[in-house]
Amino acid sequence: MYDGDIASVLITEQQISEKISELAEQVAKDYPETGADLVLVGVLKGAVMFMTDFARALPVPVQLEFMAVSSYGSATSSSGVVRILKDLDRDIAGRDVVIVEDIIDSGLTLSWLLKNLASRNPRSLEVCTLLRKPDAVKVEVPVKYVGFEIPNEFVVGYGLDYAERYRDLPYIGTLDPKVYS
Numbered sequence: 001m002y003d004g005d006i007a008s009v010l011i012t013e014q015q016i017s018e019k020i021s022e023l024a025e026q027v028a029k030d031y032p033e034t035g036a037d038l039v040l041v042g043v044l045k046g047a048v049m050f051m052t053d054f055a056r057a058l059p060v061p062v063q064l065e066f067m068a069v070s071s072y073g074s075a076t077s078s079s080g081v082v083r084i085l086k087d088l089d090r091d092i093a094g095r096d097v098v099i100v101e102d103i104i105d106s107g108l109t110l111s112w113l114l115k116n117l118a119s120r121n122p123r124s125l126e127v128c129t130l131l132r133k134p135d136a137v138k139v140e141v142p143v144k145y146v147g148f149e150i151p152n153e154f155v156v157g158y159g160l161d162y163a164e165r166y167r168d169l170p171y172i173g174t175l176d177p178k179v180y181s
């Protein structure tokens, strides 16, 4: 599939699966079953694969919510101004909430999202991301659960796209430069 487009495999399907088990164990420990279920907020579309695998790996009951947001500005870099395309279906006031992200790159999307969700008065609000790039440290975003720290390269697969392609790859890889040209 996508013959020749992938320059290298950065994280294999098995590494992803092992990491998700570790993250799920960590999160389950921090949220022992109480009266109300934990709410996972997945950020469309990139986080879909991670969200569904992560929810199934968690040994505590969770409710799934999704948000779709879009950044104004250029396609390649986030401007930090975010618009809600699809909002949550439910009120999160008083609930334990974990934002589930595929990647934190500049950190601008997440920093906006944290402020937006915090204003809805959840009982607690944390972030779980599969990938984080070093640039993310430029914006101060508190992220409790991080799967992999990756180099500052454009990656695709496992939900991550380039021009809406490659989201369906089961692993995470880098793109051959010929794809961009």
Ligand SMILES: O=P(O)(O)OC[C@H]1O[C@H](OP(=O)(O)OP(=O)(O)O)[C@H](O)[C@@H]1O
Residues within 6 Å of the ligand: 043, 044, 045, 046, 047, 069, 070, 071, 078, 101, 102, 103, 104, 105, 106, 107, 108, 109, 110, 160, 161
């Ligand atoms: O830290 P940042 O620089 O803000 O980048 C991270 C965001 O960018 C990607 O979403 P994108 O806007 O590409 O939408 P998609 O998930 O639909 O691909 C990714 O899923 C994160 O939400």
Ligand code: HPA
Residues within 6 Å of the ligand: 103, 105, 153, 154, 155, 156, 160, 161, 162
């Ligand atoms: O490296 C990336 N790949 C795909 N989508 C992204 N959104 C932010 N960073 C990336």
